[in-house]
Amino acid sequence: MTKPVNIREIALGILMEITEEEAFSHIVLRQVLEKYQYLEKRDRAFITRVVEGTLEHMIQMDYIIEQFSNVPVYNMKPLIRNLLRMSIYQMKYMDSVPDAAVCNEAVKLAQRKGFYNLKGFVNGVLRNTARRINHVKYPDPKTEPLHYLSVKYSFPIWMLSKWVAQFGYEKTEQICRDSHMERPTVVRCNLTRASKEEIIEDLEAQGITVRQHPYLDYALEISDYNYIKSVSAFRKGWIQVQDVSSMLVAEVAAPNWGDTCFDVCAAPGGKSLHIADKLMGSGHVEARDVSEYKVRLMQENIDRANLINIHAVLRDATVRDEASVQKADIVIADVPCSGLGVIGKKQDIKYKMSEKQQQDIIRLQRRILSVVQEYVKPGGVLVFSTCTIGADENQYNIKWFLENYPFRLESLDPYICDELKDRTTKGGYIQLLPGVHRSDGFFIARLRRLDAPGDEGFYFDEDEEDENGKKRY
Template identity: 40%
Template sequence: MINARNTAVKILKQVLYNNAYSNTVLSMYLNREDLSKKDRALVTEIVYGTLKYKYTIDSILGSFIKSNLKKMDVDIVNILRMSIYQLRYLDKIPEFAVVNEAVELSKKRSIKLSKLVNGVLRNYLRNKDNFIREDKGNKIDRLCFKYSFPHWITELFITQYGESTGESILKNSNAVPKITVRINSLKAKYEQVWNELKKNGYDVEKGIVCKEAVVIKGGSNIESNPLFRKGYITVQDESAMLVANLMDIEKNMIVLDLCSAPGGKSCHIAELMNNTGKVYSYDLYENKLALVKDNAKRLGIENIICNKMNAERYAEKLSGTADRVLIDVPCSGLGLIRKKPEIKWNKDQQSIDSLIKIQRNIMLNSSKYVKLGGKLVYSTCTLNKMENGENIKWFIKKNPEFKLEKLDYGDFGNIIYHREGYMTILPNDNVDGFFIAKMIKYR
């Protein structure tokens, strides 16, 4: 148990203090350290749970610790954080075990600080009923504490979407995500893969939105499954699958994907074209393009061509060459919080404002690559309207040769179809938050 919790402490340090991605560093440690299946599950639970509820946990710790948490030993702070998470949000671990394990972990760092850990946790247990807090403070403060979001994100969602929808976004962004896979039509049929997954002991259900989606509700690591290794399936959220499905892809097209890594959408487009035409996948970094190449090779895709390019810089050679241009632009990622809870803590309003300039530069350049009658598709994994609808309105005003095409994929409850034609997908138990707009160059 101590080994598992010690691993969790190391991962939290990397994510919260070294800006590492939770999924990447968690995978690295789980593959590197000798942990049982039970301990691997515990580490995953503790890491994601602590990141998810950090705001609430830190608010509670602030009631018992006089010094600034930012000035304390980071390992001790993370031991306290993950212990409060277990005591407050998990009921399968006895309280005495949580406290004892925390104290033992702390002793390895400092005997003196282990006494602080013991005192804080026991003080919390004596006073835990005082931390309901749903009826205290103003509306934003209550929501911040209840759903564990920083003030600026809470205010952004409530201001942009209204109190009811905004609170729903906060709640659903804390949902435990399921794994969804896309069946590769180049190699397999849906029924074939479905039966094979069930035969291998996976608990599966059909996708909610996309016909090529299978939701994995339970089973072993999907990436170690032979179906994945053979390229019959690839992991992709249904919101991301919608992008290629809405691009009106036809065989033998020329398609540019300007921000392509790790290649999920490029590969989906190539599959829809049945390995005809050309998909030019660009990215700023060679190492990220390697991921696109690896995915394409595994999936048996032969019509993807990868090249390094900065999408903010205009490339004359691409002018008027593409039937479709996809720009899945760098964004704040506020729709992905259920999978990457550290987004709550490593983003701020200033960093988002700087992203908007990048997004608009990419839009202006990419529009010049579209043929007459071709289409430009803009997508993000954020819910911030300034990065989404406001960018589209700005672009159309500057580029009247483009007009929005109305998107409609059916009624799924969590999809907002805006009167301008673009769509916002709100996060829920099944899908990430997303935004998609499609524009045709009509003159």
């Protein structure tokens, strides 16, 4: 007889992999859900919500635990720590689960995992929490503004401090708040395979809710589906899961018929596929990345999209490729970054990133840019992008780049919708912010290689100030 599956045990196992083994949440969750495809939709949804919700609110969960435990959170056994976190998340945010059931299941799970001697501790902390959870005293936003944001939205204080300095307190809170909002999946219509009308009809025939995205006509928001690989339009290669911020990279690149494009950090390949799609079968797109696994993943997506003018290549962006020098009309440098613009989708990022790691990433970004800029033909275009927010990895990188290489910024305004146009887009770059824009946090800059010495254009001015005397970015 088949042993029954304990969905809380599955959720706990996922949390252990993410928090203790440094695994990426979206990858582990996807792999586990694929393994347990036979579970009912309700059980799969429970696992997803407990894992994602616990990660989303983890700093707050730890704050609550320490109100009712005489053992500091980080002195606890890792399994007990995660068990308490996910249990208190259920108490606070999942009204459909009775507190008594949460306590009982947690005690059983502690015992089942070999912590019989700690089941009393687990029971005591959770029952005290259940009785007094609505009376927890949180930091005062007036006297401890950063601590308040940190506990309320579960963001590290070092990160909040940087954002408040750059964006201000109110906009920082908007960014934090947005990370807790449910959002639909954004997909790009592959218009070489089917019309938008056919795609929408196919999606709606499966009971999927479809809405038009305001920034791009071929971008759709979809919801009310169970599993993307079960969606007919996805299987047929009619749609590609891709945030609109990523789609804007291909718009800003603006490929012309017959262009050669190198996407130097391409996995999973969405931008490369988009440019190949826009080339309408002409030209050539080389989607490069550093690992065989990523190259295989990209090739799978290429095969599903059935495009003939693109192929995936194993190549390290930090190593100069002599054969590529001045061969590309367009180079896409969507470089490795801290990923702080996509925290809403990958909540564990905010706990794994540190200021030191961010500085290491900036050095890697500049190393890549110093190599791949050579691949751009005179007069060609380099599109620099990241899925993060903050000047350190974005505006400061552009300033450094323009001081060292023969490029100029070009206006993005011909390539984007009116809603996104502002002073910086006219100057050659855009910083999209979650909670402010209808997209992930993302940075895009368009740079033209100078044809000859003396060619002039817009250069980044870090000293420009707004009407309040603050530096603009």
